[in-house]
Amino acid sequence: MIPLSAYTAVSAVLFIIGLMGVLVRRNFIIVLLSVEIMMNAANINLVAFSHYLESMAGQLVALFIIAIAAGEAAVGLAIIIVVFRGKISTNVDEMNLLKW
Amino acid sequence: MMPFSSADLFLILPELLIITAACIVFVLDPVLRTSDKDGLVWLSLGTLAVCMGLTASQIQAPATIFSGLVVIDAYGAFWKLLLYFVTGLTILLSHSYLKEERLYFGEYYGFVLLSLVGMMVMVSSSDLLTLYLGTELMSLSLYVMAGLKRSEPRSLEASAKYFVLGAFSSGILLYGISLLYGATGSTRLPEIAAAISSRNLDDPLLLFATILLTVGFGFKLAVVPFHMWTPDVYQGAPTSVTAFMAVAAKAASFGAFLRVFIEGLGGLKANWSAMFLILCLATLILGNILALVQINVKRMLAYSSIAHAGYALVGVVATGHMGNSSGIASVLLYLSLYAFMTFGAFAIVAMLRKGGIEGDNIEDFTGLAKRHPVAALLMLIFMVSLAGIPPTAGFIGKLYVFMSAVEAGLPWLAAVALIFAVISAYYYLRLVMVMYMREPSDLSSTSPRMVMSPSLSIVLACAVAGVVIFGIYPNPLVNFAIQAVSALK
Numbered sequence: 001m002i003p004l005s006a007y008t009a010v011s012a013v014l015f016i017i018g019l020m021g022v023l024v025r026r027n028f029i030i031v032l033l034s035v036e037i038m039m040n041a042a043n044i045n046l047v048a049f050s051h052y053l054e055s056m057a058g059q060l061v062a063l064f065i066i067a068i069a070a071g072e073a074a075v076g077l078a079i080i081i082v083v084f085r086g087k088i089s090t091n092v093d094e095m096n097l098l099k100w
Numbered sequence: 101m102m103p104f105s106s107a108d109l110f111l112i113l114p115e116l117l118i119i120t121a122a123c124i125v126f127v128l129d130p131v132l133r134t135s136d137k138d139g140l141v142w143l144s145l146g147t148l149a150v151c152m153g154l155t156a157s158q159i160q161a162p163a164t165i166f167s168g169l170v171v172i173d174a175y176g177a178f179w180k181l182l183l184y185f186v187t188g189l190t191i192l193l194s195h196s197y198l199k200e201e202r203l204y205f206g207e208y209y210g211f212v213l214l215s216l217v218g219m220m221v222m223v224s225s226s227d228l229l230t231l232y233l234g235t236e237l238m239s240l241s242l243y244v245m246a247g248l249k250r251s252e253p254r255s256l257e258a259s260a261k262y263f264v265l266g267a268f269s270s271g272i273l274l275y276g277i278s279l280l281y282g283a284t285g286s287t288r289l290p291e292i293a294a295a296i297s298s299r300n301l302d303d304p305l306l307l308f309a310t311i312l313l314t315v316g317f318g319f320k321l322a323v324v325p326f327h328m329w330t331p332d333v334y335q336g337a338p339t340s341v342t343a344f345m346a347v348a349a350k351a352a353s354f355g356a357f358l359r360v361f362i363e364g365l366g367g368l369k370a371n372w373s374a375m376f377l378i379l380c381l382a383t384l385i386l387g388n389i390l391a392l393v394q395i396n397v398k399r400m401l402a403y404s405s406i407a408h409a410g411y412a413l414v415g416v417v418a419t420g421h422m423g424n425s426s427g428i429a430s431v432l433l434y435l436s437l438y439a440f441m442t443f444g445a446f447a448i449v450a451m452l453r454k455g456g457i458e459g460d461n462i463e464d465f466t467g468l469a470k471r472h473p474v475a476a477l478l479m480l481i482f483m484v485s486l487a488g489i490p491p492t493a494g495f496i497g498k499l500y501v502f503m504s505a506v507e508a509g510l511p512w513l514a515a516v517a518l519i520f521a522v523i524s525a526y527y528y529l530r531l532v533m534v535m536y537m538r539e540p541s542d543l544s545s546t547s548p549r550m551v552m553s554p555s556l557s558i559v560l561a562c563a564v565a566g567v568v569i570f571g572i573y574p575n576p577l578v579n580f581a582i583q584a585v586s587a588l589k
Contacts, residue, residue: 015275018271028264032264035271038272038274039271042271043278045279048282049278049281049282055285057287058281061229061277064229064232068232075240075243076263076267078244079247079260080260082259083256095261
């Protein structure tokens with residue numbers, strides 16, 4: 001029997017990896033992947049809590065999140081493609097037309 | 101478990117109708133000739149009018165449907181009516197704006213409607229799952245709309261930045277939701293409230309979940325220090341979309357945020373009101389100071405919208421401090437009055453053209469009073485209202501928010517907010533000064549001119565009527581806000 005704390009620890013580590021990825025990495029696609037990692041950290045939490053609390057709600061929410069994450073990735077990749085066509089770069093630092 | 105019934109479907113008929121209208125727009129757009137595409141505008145507006153009637157009839161009949169996922173009450177109806185109104189204005193404004201920009205995207209109206217459905221789900225959700233679904237439906241549509249001007253690199257950059265920060269904030273919000281579920285064992289707001297009331301409030305899991313929810317909502321509400329995306333996105337996005345984001349998306353985010361923090365996390369008031377006090381002060385200070393140095397009107401209005409979120413937070417802090425609902429009623433009032441003046445200001449910016457592009461720098465407004473006296477007068481009214489000078493709607497909004505702070509025993513907070521309202525008058529009235537006291541430099545063909553059209557006239561008439569009428573006689577709106585708040589548990 002794996003204790004609940006093990007699941008929450010894994011999920012916390014994943015969440016921090018995703019958070020740091022968004023804040024530190026400069027490639028748009030890596031940033032998008034990092035956001036997906038953050039969402040999956042939430043999914044692990046939800047399913048683990050759902051199992052230990054013996055309530056189905058958490059697993060339902062996790063299913064919805066998986067579906068929405070797919071939609072979000074589709075919109076995100078579409079935006080990346082349009083930006084890439086104009087700039088031939090996916091580096092976030094080069095998006096600097098708008099500042100202050 | 102309550103069984104599913106067809107009566108539930110009848111109660112979400114407004115949402116269903118708007119989704120249907122959006123799908124019809126998406127399907128008909130490639131089929132119709134360009135000259136017939138105005139029909140899509142009238143279809144969208146007609147649907148909104150029908151939904152307005154349906155929602156108004158639901159005010160008196162509260163109901164909890166879909167096993168507690170969605171709640172229909174006066175609070176949701178207040179926001180929905182405001183959102184229909186703003187969406188209608190957005191569609192009318194876009195009708196002339198898109199023609200000027202030579203953007204012929206019929207699906208634009210479909211995205212506006214889908215985004216509206218997301219907002220309606222947000223404000224009527226009594227479960228964190230529906231709240232999240234609504235937020236994502238709203239945001240995904242807005243990401244696309246921000247980048248619709250595909251030939252313009254700024255628009256694409258705005259879309260990309262909005263997407264990254266929006267998805268990031270959703271991730272944080274979700275992690276907060278998962279922790280709250282773990283701490284309370286439910287995602288339903290009433291059950292969360294019940295679980296919180298029966299346990300130790302210093303539970304670290306609960307506090308951490310509250311902090312993450314605050315950060316997640318902080319991004320959506322654009323409060324400092326989670327505001328970095330706002331100026332860039334508001335400046336880069338097409339102006340009609342900016343107006344929609346600044347007014348409707350902000351109103352819906354406040355609607356959902358208040359429901360979660362009052363109905364769900366009401367037991368943790370003492371904890372979150374301290375957090376919001378800091379956010380509120382930071383927002384008032386940074387929003388107003390950074391607006392002072394802007395030379396682009398859209399960017400200046402973006403910082404102004406950040407500052408206005410700060411004034412609205414004063415009401416939230418007051419409620420958290422005292423526990424009375426007058427603070428929340430003042431927030432509802434503030435945001436509905438803010439909608440009129442901000443939308444009007446963005447409508448003027450959208451229709452000021454310089455050659456083929458938008459004249460959105462402050463210098464483009466030079467001598468506008470000489471060339472377009474009516475437009476300059478309307479902009480004057482919106483600016484005076486945004487600065488909060490009587491007898492305009494902006495004054496009434498600030499008056500009620502500051503009064504709620506004084507009632508809650510926070511007169512110093514009202515004083516600080518008042519000082520920053522005075523500072524804000526500088527950047528609003530600077531635009532008025534530029535319009536009225538400077539001579540137009542040259543009257544060549546490239547000098548900025550206003551493009552007037554019937555639909556734009558309707559938008560401006562509605563906005564200015566709201567600003568003036570509610571500035572003089574706000575009682576109906578005040579009473580409706582109080583009625584709406586009394587529906588919150």
